[in-house]
Amino acid sequence: MKIIIVGNGMVGFKLCEKLVAKSTKSLDLIVFGEEMRPAYDRVHLSEFFNGKSAEELQLAPSSWYADKGIELIIGDPILEIDRKAKSVRSYLGRVAYYDYLILATGSAAFVPPIPGVEKAGVFIYRTIEDLVLMQSWAPKAKTGAVIGGGLLGLEAAKAMIDLGVCDTHVIEFAPRLMPRQIDDAGSSLLQGKLESLGLTIHTSKNTQEILGESAISGMQFQDESILPVDMLVISAGIKPRDELARACGLEVGPRGGIVVNQYMQTSDHHILAIGECALYEGMIYGLVAPGYDMAEAAVSTLLGLEKTFQGFDMSTKLKLIGVDVASFGDPFVTGNDAHTIVFEDRNKGIYKRVNISPDGKELLGGILIGDADQYNMLLQTCKNKVVLPPNPEDILLGARGGEHDGGAGVTSLPDEAVICSCEAVSKGDISSHVLEGAATLDDIKKCCKAGTGCGGCVPMVKDIINHTLKAQGIYVRNVICEHFEFSRQELMDLIRLHDLRSYDEVLTVHGQGDGCETCKPLVASILASLWNELILDKGNDTAQDSNDRFLANIQKGGTYSVVPRIPGGEITPDKLIVIGQVAKEFNLYTKITGGQRIDLFGAHLSDLPTIWEQLIAAGFESGHAYGKALRTVKSCVGSTWCRFGLHDSVSFAIQIEERYRGIRAPHKIKGGVSGCIRECAEAQSKDFGIIATEKGWNLHVCGNGGSKPQHALLLASDLDSETCIRYIDRFLMFYIKTADPLTRTATWLNKLEGGMDYLRNVVVNDSLGLGAELETEMQSLVDNYVCEWKAAVENPAFRKRFSHFVNAPEEKDPTVQFDELREQKMAKAWK
Amino acid sequence: MVDTMNDKWIHACSVQDVPENGGVCVKVADLQIALFHFKRRGEWYATQNECPHRHQMALSRGMIGSQGDEPKVACPFHKKTFSLKTGECLSGDECAIKTYQVRVDDDQVFLSITDDEL
Secondary structure (H helix, E strand, O other): OOOEEEEOOOOHHHHHHHHHHHHHOOOOOEEOOOOOOOOOOOOOHHHHHHOOOOHHHHHOOOHHHHHHOOOEEEEEOOEEEEEOOEEEEEEOOOOEEEOEEEEEEOOOOOOOOOOOOOOEEEEEOOOOOOHHHHHHHHOOOOOEEEEEEOOOOOOOHHHHHHOOOOOOOOOOOOOOOOOOOOHHHHHEEEEEHHHHHOEEEEEEEEEEEEOOOOOOOEEEOOOOEEEEOEEEEEEOEEOOOOHHHHOOOOOOOOOOEEEEEEOOOOOOOOOEEHHEEEEEEOEEOOOOHHHHHHHHHHHHHHOOOOOOOOOOOOOEEEEEOOEOOOOHHHHHHHHHHHHEEEEEEEEOOEEEEEEEEEOOEEEEEEEOOOOOOOOOHHHHHHOOOOOOOOOOOOHHHHHHHHOOOOHHHHOOOOOOEEEEOOEOOOOHHHHHHHOOOOHHHHHHHHOOOOOOOOOOOOHHHHHHHHHHHHHHHOOOOOOEEEOOOOOHHHHHHHHHHHHOOOOHHHHHHHHHOOOOOHHHHHHHHHHHHHHOOOOOOOOOOOOOOOOHHHHOOEEEOOOEEEEOOOOOOOOHHHHHHHHHHHHOOOEEEEOOOOOEEEEEEEEOHHHHHHHHHHHHHHHOOOOOOOEEEEEEEEEEHHHHHOOOOOOOOOHHHHHHHHHHOOOOOOEEEEEEEOOOOOOOOOOOHOEEEEEEEEEEEEEEEEEOOOOOOOOOOOEEEEEEEHHHHHHHHHHHHHHHOOOOOOOOOHHHHHHHHHHHHHHHHHHHOOOOOOOOHHHHHHHHHHHHHOOOOHHHHHHHHHHHHHOOOOOOOOOOOOOOEEEEEOEEEEOOOOO | OOOOOOOEEEEEHHHOOOOOOOOEEEEEOOOEEEEEEEEHHHEEEEEOOOOOOHHHHHOHHOOEEEEEEEEEEOOOOOOOEOOOOOOEEEEOOOHHHHHHHEEEEEEEEEEEEEEEHO
16 A cells, blocks of 8 residues: 655654554555654754754654655655646655555644734744744844744743743733633733743734834834834744645635544545644644544554544643643633632632532533643543532642642543543553553553653553552552662661661662662662762762762763862852862863852863862862762851841851761752841752841751742741751751652652651651751761762772773863853753 | 674773773774673673763763663663663663673773774
8 A cells, every 4th residue: 555644743753653553564655744854843842942952852763764664755845736646746856656645734833914024033933944043033132022822922932031032022912811721810820920930921912013124123013002122923823734735626624724524534535634734623623632643543544443533622731931731621611501610829820720510510621820730630530521529629629738649539530531642541551551560650651652742641640550550459669670679768777777888789688680770879879878988989989870970060071060169158269269270271161050159160081180189289178069968058148247147157057068068868958048037048948048036046948949949948946056956967867868769858848747847846856756866877977078089089099980081091082072152161062 | 702704802901990880981993982891790791982862972981780681871961771782772762872792801801893893
């Protein structure tokens, strides 16, 4: 059977993948794509600006097509279909014959007929080429605008911010953002959130003309107002690419789109159409999931299988500039057909609405803004018509209280519930794979691809795995990896009990197999937390992650960065000069870090010992920026200089940083000390934060910045310095002993049963009677401290390991390359 | 171990130069080769030093281990893992790395490299 696919976008690619997977006979398959590259991930296009390369966005390399026997012709659009001869002709004059032709031509950006759209600086947002054009224009632009406040428009606005256009405006014709997905209240909350992130939003605005000579200089609106801008992206919707179909006489819709039936057949049954160019029951589906479903239906038609396309739920969940937005089912239904429950928290920026049937039994649809964790659960409840609890508001508020068993939800779903909508995998499919032996997320990903698309269903997939295993009477434990059948805490106890000192011993005594990149650094960290011996000794160096193994942070290109400790951020002019001299001598890029110290980037592996020798001679020590260890204790200048300062915050910060330096933990630890309530050291965003009061110090714990910022909570007030340190000793040691691997203190506290009250009881009231033990353990770590770098440079055997070539130690890696940036160097971009 | 006509045994370093259960990078003309001493299994392995994911010369600095019975190395950059035996990517990607044969003779380590690679 000769098959030709026109279009190599995401849906066209999915069709290839499914055809290859399902066909039992060999296929004669040709794919024509008009773009210069094979199919790529258009959903995550904006990540191109965050450093993802075009190659990485690619769904499969050209070799994949060749391996599967598919002839892929890119950069050569089809110009004509001859339905009589059953052939196509391309721009470069290729003629190919088909038994079946599939049109997966997608859509183009809809550009409204506004005078001036042809001016330079006006872009559309559709392909990687569009992005490259935007990228080269953006450095000249100060003010940018996007026409269109829908899904794609807001994505484009994010792209502009990523490109450095700080003053970005969104122009929406309708009275609210995302008019098709969310209601007025949700929209107004979303608008507030986006504005707080720096976007300016204009609604009910109709663009009349684009101003400027040859390049855009501003926009004029119907209300006669003018907005000066020097860059514009139009994202006002899509129009199906149906021109080929139209020219060969296939039936198309009045407003475009190739008419198809449930078999994806067009009015000529030898021609099928799928994706955004296809019009099914008067509707164009502008999302990728329904496109994939159409691809599946088309494969069925071609191979004589049963699956047809039955329309698709347009429920969607996405993160817009860091804000969760989701809508499912019928988000708008009101009046006699539905009762609406709304939860709104303007303080946290959360809006949730669910529509339930008037008898309170069925979930009809809803909207989630600011927090969409419940999306999957609600979507499945809605789709499968699961009977609601007696108090339907529990589905929103139950989870919010933190007492709801997040995993219990999946048990109420029927087996038909589609869990992964990207790959159309049902709960029943996943359970049966688990019963057949796929017991981990990776196993499931391999055998049915669930969770490999957008990844949104991964938490539910994990829950289903655990529930299925539990239902089989299998005790589900939080084990480290295939080599250790223990949790971190259990293994730590065993290592202490048996007094083990090296990774190899631990593996021999308590593990199986030969270890891996999960258990090696974990065990190495436990060993360091227990004994605080030199991490490069006893063969433990090769169990360390690269950063710990070479006592520096590996960076793009394979060079390392060097961070000397600058306790409390206090440094003498002489030491500053030494840092400058070292940076000059070894040609290092220098930057002030967020933790009040100086990072030196771009050091060759073989230069590290000499660099450190010089730094150590000037009185510096390792800053442990490479380790899951104490990083910095940030301070404000405090009472020594500041007219508001209550106590000497710098001295206290130095004392504390020097106490805990080098201590290994499940994750990095940061601290802060502020000299008064103005909190200039931002101590409340740290794992432990100390703030001066009239009477002493307030101690806050378990805060962090990062992707999910969380403020530290008050543990104890008005402490004297000695008690404050005692409490930090107990707190840190308790964390080190009980936290899961790679868990910051904030996440650890969130999972700790009893939360802050429990932690306060353990640390302040000594409810477990562990206080003295925790303090002794901490004191032994403190007493065992040595500077790792000093030990490394003084030991010739260790020193020898810092070379790139074992057989040419004096040579540097010739592939390391740098670019110039503002009179310094930077790493060459990823290839 | 097959010793074909075109293979050359090239001296890399001595056994003591390679950390136990870890790797080093060997320079052979313009090639960079990652050499691993898997002491736990009593085995030696060699692969290309470049990780095919981001084209970084880094595999020799990666952690080695096993997945089931398959010996593997994890790239320090993004933890893609590769079989030390076949070079196949074990993290589900379609990229593979080249592997080379290793011979240890009297405390000295040799690599087998075909002429056309040099």
